[in-house]
Amino acid sequence: MSNSTPPFIPFTRPSFNQETIDAVGEVLRSGWVTSGPKLAEFEATLSEYFSGRHVRCFANGTATMKIALQVAGIGEGDEVITTPISWVATANVILSVGAKPIFVDIDPITRNIDLNKVAVAITPKTRAIMPVYLAGLPVDMNQLYNLAKQHKLRVIEDAAQAFGSQWKGKKIGSFGDLVSFSFQANKNLTTVEGGCLVLNNADEAKLAEKFRLQGLTRQGMDGMDVDVLGGKDNLTDVNAVIGLQQLKQLPAYQTRRAALARQYFDVIRSELASAGLENLKLQLPVENFSESNWHMFQVVLPLDQLKCDRAQVMTELKDLGIGTGVHYPAITGFTLYKEQGYKTSDTPIAERIGRSILTLPLFPGMTDEDIGRIASGFVGILKKHRKN
CATH class of the missing domain: 3.90.1150.10 (Aspartate Aminotransferase, domain 1)
Structure with missing residues (x-):
């Protein structure tokens, strides 16, 4: 009788059923594999999930945070308060727009940013608070938004790990200011790579669209224009159809x-x-x-x-x-x-x-x-x- 080695248990692994595999195959056979009808469907479905708020999807969760900062008008010389316990992307995007991350210590129990210490870190240069919901556990949202209102600050929620989390019965993302989610392979809902940003109104959504595709402004059949500095951060239909199937599961x-x-x-x-x-x-x-x-x-x-x-x-x-x-x-x-x-x-x-x-x-x-x-x-x- 041979000794059998138990299978290796990774710290995480995504789940894809046959329906998802078939749906990806349909997109590949359709000939439209970049941003198209499945992306539009995914964004509309996410909007419904988030109580009708505007949602735009991106190639990854880092892009969602950077574009959130850009939509909020945060840039050179500004300060953004955040936590030192997060994936480094949280701080990197602040640097990438020319702003300065201000790190506030964490609560030893929740391991999230200690909101009781945030007020002390606010200066005349502070423009936003960027909390992170470590392992999907949200901060005290009432305290967060009361603090932001008191000091007239934007809130950019790094909810990369919090898709499906709630605050007092309401889905994270269904309320608040700018809310960023990641759909990377280890997340609760994955598109393999990707992310989405929940925005406040149609103007913010339109601006986010410009930032994700080279700042492009379409002007009908006669041509086009570029009026902001954007990048190449669009989500493909292949990714989007995976997301649609993941939402069902x-x-x-x-x-x-x-x-x-x-x-x-x-x-x-x-x-x-x-x-x-x-x-x-x-x-x-x-x-x-x-x-x-x-x-x-x-x-x-x-x-x-x-x-x-x-x-x-x-x-x-x-x-x-x-x-x-x-x-x-x-x-x-x-x-x-x-x-x-x-x-x-x-x-x-x-x-x-x-x-x-x-x-x-x-x-x-x-x-x-x-x-x-x-x-x-x-x-x-x-x-x-x-x-x-």
């Missing part, structure tokens, strides 16, 4: 993600108790099942109680056939930002979380048995490296 995906997250809480706590690790200060996510979309399941390692670092934990999990991720190290620790004078010590909570946060696998295709295997292996590693 989203409710089932969301239900499964929440069920897997609940199992994580139960099984990890049970494994910790069985291993005698009740006093280990392992930080689990906020247990919010009414508002989070459970994009990721992240833990914060108690490194001060362990004889190893995060990299060792990740290596040993990989040896067990379990993939993990780091989302995210503090942006202020990257060379590009250090060279501009940013210091991780200015946001100490973000610096600590950035060194110790770990993403465990979570995607709809996982089984209940996968959760047990991950939790058992993970807690076993913690027990092995616990300081006496």
